[in-house]
Amino acid sequence: MKVSVINKQNLRLDQEEVLQKFMAFQEAMIDKDLEKLNEIICDNYTLRHMSGRTQTKQEFIDEIMDGTLNYYKSTIDNPDIRICDERAVFKADVTLDAKVYGMKGTWTLHTRQTMEKIDNEWHISKWDN
Secondary structure: OEEEOOOOOOHHHHHHHHHHHHHHHHHHHHHHOOOHHHEEEEHHHHHHHOOOOOOEEEHHHHHHHHHEEEEEEEEEEEEEEEEEOOOEEEEEEEEEEEOOEEEEEEEEEEEEEEEEEEEEEEEEEEEEO
């Protein structure tokens, strides 16, 4: 299994939708699925790496597609999901097995993602690590 969840609490249906969208995002990163990444990620998306570097949607996707960012496995630990109207905040410790910028390893990211509901679908607008 490429994406798994551990220590999951009972979630409401709307929270489960957010978790499923995050899992689909992780699978698209692993599979280098350009169409799915473009579908899930908002155009105004920003990613702040643990190094402090910020990327746009296009920069992030380009580095996945050109092999600069390679993801192999994702484990989502203890997801905490808060929803207010059409905005969700997803927090979890996400352990990624990856090769990024030439360095292979396993990193646990203290993830905070913001999602927006657009046309009744959740889309990722921001990812802070």
